[in-house]
Amino acid sequence: MNSLLSSKRLRWLAALIVIFNGAAPALWILLTSLKGEAELTQLPITYLPQAPTMVNFVHAFADQPLLTFLYNSAVVATLSTISSLFVSTLAAYAIARLRLRFRNAILTCIIAVSMFPLVTLMVPLFEIMRGLGLLNTYWALVLPYTVLNLPICTLMLVSFFQDIPRDIENAAMLDGCTRIGALWGIVMPLAAPGVFTAAIIAFVNAWDEFLLSLSMNSAVAYRTLPVGIQLYQGEFSFPWPIVSAALVVALVPVLILVMVFQEKVVSGLTSGGLKG
Template sequence: MEQNPSLGKPSWFSYFVLVVASLIAVFPVFWIFSTSLKPAEEVLSPNLTIFPKTVTFANYEQVLQGGMFWQWMFNSVMIALLTTVIGIILAATTAYAVSRFEFWGKKGVLFAFLVAQMFPGAILIVPLYNIMKDLGLLNTFTGLIIAYSTLSLPFCVWMLKGFFDAIPISLEEAAMIDGMSAFGTFIKIIVPLSLPGLAVTGFFSFITAWNEFMFALTFMTGESNYTLPVGLRTYVFEFNTAWHLMAAGAIIVTIPVLVVFLVAQRFLISGLTAGGVKG
């Protein structure tokens, strides 16, 4: 792709701003990684150092051998995957409906999704807690999956609607003339053409469920039902915090997200680019 001449060549100041912004974003991650390699005595020492004086992997070993760590890992993986699948199904069918069909209240539905996206998720904790309590879904994976799907659905619907709007309706009409049903055109034509958008919404749903803390802390009361972010809170004791163990746990928690990103990288980049143009 040729550069737009009107934009001109990037100046040294632009590169400087990019470098500074990158350092600001990367440094906290590097600090956590460095802390995870330090022994407890060095972490608690008043003389802070950026690089560890003594490199040790004992922190990772202690975290991985913790009594409930693998249970928390299983809980997080299961909840994140189910949230991703449910989020994609609900968002795709809803976005297709508002993109292709005219019905009473269509604008109201889209406006409701937009308004829901404007408020922070913390506002939903109390009403969702009361709903889960009345339904008997507290301290259950089902309740948490429903809550996470609620959080991710508005963004996913708007994202996919932009993709569906850009697909010519003539493709579906031609398929229907050949005898294909409306559901068949959705599965065999719309879904394959929207794979980048589905990848973005799936990744967003996965990240929402994987990183979320407040809902899991509020809804899950049994330690065996904790997710990884809530489980890391157990390293915060009454009078001190095991920062070396929490840092090691935080690094481990990021690994599945990096794996998912690397696997779906091609679809994610094209999906975000196309979504930004079409949306």
């Protein structure tokens, strides 16, 4: 009994540490965005805003084209998520259902590719995009983000497809449904938690990515949020309250997305595991 209580306490402690680690920075950014420059630099430190103000949000939209950055990030993240899901769904279904001779080797290669540091891919990706004439376009980010998200999306979907009984698809195909029709009409709805989870992971990865966005698109009109926010920094100053306000704006779409699909994401993250 005592060991059971100790185990529960440890789980609660671990959960609280994880929650604090994720929530504390976001809360601090929110509080900073509501402070004036003078209050932010005064001593002793004030943790709660003494005179909350929304002027930092006004400056965030007025000093830089924040709406343009939001739009660019939304377009790039949405297109790359859709393309990643489409390709990874076909790949995962083939791995899970077809009798591939080197299936385990393919899975090993997918895992190995996902471990490559992004910085090692920067030069070849840049040269490819320049050769295709895609620099300073949305596609200069959509195509690399699609490729970078494929391993995690494929691995996640493979585990869900393996958990779906083959008899359901076989019955549909006996009634005249094609294999592709069975995939989109039967398997995909049953694997909805995994699909939503993979989609949100791909979306957040594209939404937060900085290095590729900085390298591929130098034109302000095509910059995404992570790169655009750095433009608030001056040569000899860093307006933390304004930057914090811009960061809060950047966090809102992701928070809404996760809140709307919370149940499916939790179900997707806790269901099953990759089978050999």
